[in-house]
Amino acid sequence: MRKVAYAALMLFSILVLSLALPAAYDLIFIKPIQKTNLFFSPVLKKCIFTEQIRGFDAKAAAKSEGHHADIVYKDESGEYYDRLAFEAYLPFIYYRNMELRGLLPVTAYGQSFDRKTIEKHRRVLELKATSLDSHRPKPSCLPLIEADPGQVALLYPDDRFQSTTKGLQFINADFNAPDEKLSKLFTLALTNQGFVFPCKHIGGNFTNFKPYEGGIFLVDAKGQLFHLMRQKGEPFCTKVALPKGVVPRHVLVSEARERQWLGLVLDTQDRIWLLRQHDLALIGLETTRYRPNEMDFKLIFNPLFVTAIFSDAKKIYAQVFKLPVKDAVPFSIAQPFHSFSMSMSRSQECWQTMVAASIFPFVTTLQAENTSLLTARITSSSHYFSLSLPICLLLAIGYFFYSRRKKSPNRLAWTQIGLIAFCGIYALIPILLLDENS
């Protein structure tokens, strides 16, 4: 019984300490670094970025404003800039500063752009990995906002809906009870268009802080895509045409005043499609190397281009497309005219990460950047054989001499030495505190 209890305690302690100690270490010693901000400059005609760095970069410091020496402004060919130059090369991003400095209108690609033009075309669509259905808790129920409220501001509806195996069920907030009539009405509107329940995905912009309501999108059990709106309390459902073999995985809806692009669609083969507002046509963007499960995705629109930026924890990619024309052929796939990728500064190692890699042979984590769901994962040190294992062996040898001072190493002591050799500090702490050998 004693041996079983000891083994149970060691297992528990090792797992708990492998969760807690690295987290505590990161909190104390590791400066969190945000992802690199990568853009395409229409002035330089290449990618330009800004990022925070660990350590010291003399060239960045030379360009910095004193106390911001850890912020770097560079382009893809390695040239450094100061902040003002950086902003000047991104006029479609920093147009308000340009205006303040009297630098508008700006000329690029032989065209002149003033503030009004820039604002009209400026837009960002962002699809984070944590937004995907498989990476977040399932929303309990969603609001279907009235698209024609009879006033300027959108009203939050009295009811919410959820998808069941049989149809949409609306629940009235005043009574906290199903609204059977409404449920039947909207379910019928979908099934009449060929919708097959259960619903695999619901995409929408579920807020009333927007200029208008663009409706929601539902993917049915067969992978078909439907658009649903609520106007004057009545459902309006349209089946969205899809290219052959394309099954939507996620729909991002974003209502913008220019009413050209309603959002984007991610399909099961990791391709991104722009959703044209007036006819719900899909226009593809060829984004190679985009892995939705691990990467955040951003589309930055400006008057000339649309830039796709996607990044995982360590690397960032940019692919630049000519802005698709309003009457682009449905299902056409745009090809990027410029691509760039780089390792972000946050992936670079510093002495703090090296020390962590040395003393922690493995790390247990619950959270990951790409998902808001918690999952326990054990990952070994990035320098296990070169750094971590030698440290563990040193600790084991040290414990061998320590246990000899107390009494000759017995079978338990050898087991303990073996545990320390494998688990390092995670085993050493409970062994020293438990002191079973005495």
Added chain:
Amino acid sequence: MTVNPVSVEHLFHSYGPKIIYQDLSLEFEPGKIYGLLGKNGVGKTTLIKILMGFLKPKAGFCRIFGDLANAISPATRARVGLLFERHLTYNFFSIAQVERFMARFYPKWKRERYYELVDLLGLPSNHKISWMSEGQRSQVVLGLILAQDPELLILDDYSMGLDAGYRRLFVDYLREHLKDGQHTVILTSHVIQDMNRFVDDVVFLRRGGEVTVTGLEAFSSNFHCFRLPRDMVKGEVLQSKLAKLACQSAGRTLEHIINLEEHASYFELFTFNTKEEVLRDLEGLGLKASPPILTEVAMDLEDAFVGYTGRH
């Protein structure tokens, strides 16, 4: 071959640099009542705790019915009754609840023995133990031990906190229970007079681990106290020698003298030997006197205990 209920083999224990026992060996025979006596700090409570199995000695063994005391099996535990210092029991129980709780663990439980003793208190059965005095609680605890009917009883300072009446009641009931000679008892107490009433053998513990085991009667009859008047001790040199010996801790002060105590008008000499042998020791120090100057003083058990172990 019958296994002795308790055997102590080559016990060594220390607290830091202070050695309590060094190579202590004892055998406790079945059916006898042993009083463990010694001054404060010689290790009586430590030995009791080792016997009870709640303290592991640094070296040596202690066996209870053949089992190692700190690894005693449940079956052996059922044969051992423990009384903890200050009559510890679960205060949150009532009189009836504690009996019902303990009874579940002992198949040979004798409920009537418990209530025979506890009913004397004249308290209702739902009376909480925490509401009782020390003496009343001692009755409850004794009742539980008697109901368990163990072969071996280890009683750690059974007399602590009890007035004379409760002590007498405790001892009388215990003696009544033990008269069949089927039980072995090891007890400690600071009230020496009670030992006379029921203890068979005494185990004297001394500092440094010296131990003497002797029958109580034999001790009482063989241990003598002789008084030497101060005015019989002529010469300052002799006086100071005797005074120096009196300051030493008890234990073979001289060849035949166990202990020497200095008083205002006399010295007291304690010995297992005869008057003549004591006089020979004194003559060796320089005392010239004829036998009549040493007078034997009658001692009760407490006097003998203090004489044997010393006042300080």
Added chain:
Amino acid sequence: MFNVLAAIFSKEYVKTRTSMLILFALGISLAAVIYFDLNRLFMLDHPEIVWYHTLDLKQIPYGIFKYLPMLSATVFCFCQFLPEMRDERLRISLHLPCPLGLLLLAHIVYGLIFLMALMIAESGAILIILGRKYPLAYLPEAFWTMLPWCLAGIYAYLCCAWVLLEPKKKTKVLGLILGVCICTPLFQHYTPGAFSTAYLPFILGIPLLTVSLFLPALHFRTREVE
């Protein structure tokens, strides 16, 4: 074995019934506070706006419950084991003629059963209260949000038991360290419902730590140094 369990359970019940009643009353009072707070929320604003705050903005209307399981468990552990530690009364039970492992397990299982029943009652009451005002589909999210807090309570109980039972000071520290290390991630702010994919390792840790408690009991039983 059943006899031992029954005896220990009845002993623990007599010892802790007052604290159990107080903790239960505290839990009910807290549920009542949540009930009235929720009523007030729905009085002050339209229901769909309250739903928006909770379901979209992920505000937690029962956040007051967060630390109650841990506090209840700690208090209960002290009420259960402190009387045993006073004058080392646990020796009375340790001398009983039954295996040490079974004896210890009986004590711990009693505590775990009570705490689990308490937490089920408290969280069940909260879910019923929420179910009156929110869609039933919201309740699983609330359950997964409360579960790590309840697990923190269980671990707090087990680690407090370790600290109280263990006679050696530096080994007590191990219990404290483990308690802090396991409870901290359970109290971190996660997206409501995110715990639904991570609960299993935390549940499996409970029997591990329960079995480990045999060690401090054994250290208590046979000390080498006082």
